[in-house]
Amino acid sequence: MANIFFSGEKASKAQAEKSLRQHVAGVCDLRFTVKFEQDDGGSHICLYIEVEEPDAQLEQGVSDALYAPKWDGWRYIIMKCPIGYISGVLENRD
Numbered sequence: 001m002a003n004i005f006f007s008g009e010k011a012s013k014a015q016a017e018k019s020l021r022q023h024v025a026g027v028c029d030l031r032f033t034v035k036f037e038q039d040d041g042g043s044h045i046c047l048y049i050e051v052e053e054p055d056a057q058l059e060q061g062v063s064d065a066l067y068a069p070k071w072d073g074w075r076y077i078i079m080k081c082p083i084g085y086i087s088g089v090l091e092n093r094d
Helices: 013-025 059-067
Strands: 032-039 042-051 074-082
Touching: 013 042, 013 059, 013 074
Parallel strands: 042 074
Antiparallel strands: 032 042
């Protein structure tokens, strides 16, 4: 059933990334980046967001503004990561 929910038209990767970046920048001031990733379920858009405590829930207002199972037709995942992860790991991948 999941494949039915995530089927359908999708925005281009560039458009989905642009709209997600604009949305996140408008609702919070946390450091973030957007990447397209793949897993056994296929391609998805992933929001990496740096927080003090990755195991804690996001603040209610931020969580409400960011939570959605799909973004512009793409399967959408939020990955909370520790401060410094984006510049130290994601931006230094080969």
